[in-house]
Amino acid sequence: MLCPTCSSPNIQKLDLFWKALPAESPLRGKYAPPAEVASQALIALVATLAGIGVMVSGAVLLGLLVAVGGMVFGAVNHAGVERYRGELADWAAAKLCLACEGLF
Numbered sequence: 001m002l003c004p005t006c007s008s009p010n011i012q013k014l015d016l017f018w019k020a021l022p023a024e025s026p027l028r029g030k031y032a033p034p035a036e037v038a039s040q041a042l043i044a045l046v047a048t049l050a051g052i053g054v055m056v057s058g059a060v061l062l063g064l065l066v067a068v069g070g071m072v073f074g075a076v077n078h079a080g081v082e083r084y085r086g087e088l089a090d091w092a093a094a095k096l097c098l099a100c101e102g103l104f
């Protein structure tokens, strides 16, 4: 396999290259994997259930607001986690050209 930019055969997998870098290397930041997005599904579930609880107790509008807020938060967080997984998979599959520093 050759680099598509400069046709160099000097290619390495990005994740292996990054893991082999010394801790003080400035390249660690440049080629680091995407920042992890933690799943907050439990918080979203608790908020949704709390909202339903408030709704049942009589404060319908407030409960609805909290429940919908919990669901929206859960959906946004879920989308963030999915995006992170995709980015991490891309990062793990990326290859680095050691001649021109191109990623592909």
Ligand SMILES: [Zn+2]
Pocket (backbone or CB within 6 Å): 003, 004, 005, 006, 007, 008, 097, 098, 099, 100, 101, 102
């Ligand atoms: Zn290259």
